[in-house]
Amino acid sequence: MATNAQALPLRHYLQFTDLTADEYAHLFKRAAFIKAKFKAYEKYQPLTDRTLAMIFEKASTRTRVSFEAGMYQLGGSVVHLTTGDSQLGRAEPIEDSARVISRMVDLVMIRTYGQDKIENFAAHSRVPVINGLTNEFHPCQILADIFTYIEHRGSIQGKTVAWVGDGNNMANTWLQAADLLGFKVNLSTPSGYEVDPSVVGVRSAASTQFFKDPMQACEGADLVTTDVWTSMGYEAENEARKKAFADWCVDEDMMKIAKPDALFMHCLPAHRGEEVSAEVIDGPQSVVWDEAENRMHAQKALMEFLLLGQI
């Protein structure tokens, strides 16, 4: 039953700001419910006969597995496309691809380069489109990260997240989330790698503090998080980045200056000895494996919400 008939108003998930705080509260509850079913080996299949198309223009492990396994578990099926094995790689216009693909499936997930591409696809799609990572944003990851924080420590409201590293898609999305959900981000990026305020959008100044010194950003933090020094698509800058980011490695000293019960998160893949030390990522404060698993549970809640609304 790939109906395409949207009984609900069409909603996309292209940036963290596409949902309200109340809708996030609903998603976190649903993710916990769906996860509990999964852990109890109980079937939960509200998306029987629905189809998800996944379009990957960049590499992936977690996003591919979590969406594909998640959709099957919800009773649906998945079509996997890449630039190399579809007409996307032979310059078929995005608008035409969106019109065609969205006539045949119920939901589309895209991992691509510029945010403008996914926005353009969504503008011509009949079905909800989910951002599976762009150069600018990674909302599904922050959805899972906050769900993970809540599981371990309760509400994130009023808490402080220390971001140590690149002003990249993850940093941008943390900033959007802080403003929406009422927590703070202490941001420390090397000079020249700051976030671009025009990408993040209009926000209250109160939710972000900028620090030159990554140690200071970690002081008193409830959660310390980082990401690779070189994101996909920026490989040509690798050598310059290695020099610029040398002091932005989350190590045990940074974790010591954070709150004693601070958590460490990393969206993965990680480079031990670069953005994080092995002692930290493999240490007792690290919740990176829960975080990775929670991509699946959180995205199942998201897919349920986009296709069925708040059930």
Ligand code: CP
């Ligand atoms: N964190 C994340 O999105 O991982 P993948 O690149 O493996 O999908």
Ligand code: NVA
């Ligand atoms: N910032 C990284 C995240 C990978 C999941 C990238 O865009 O490559």
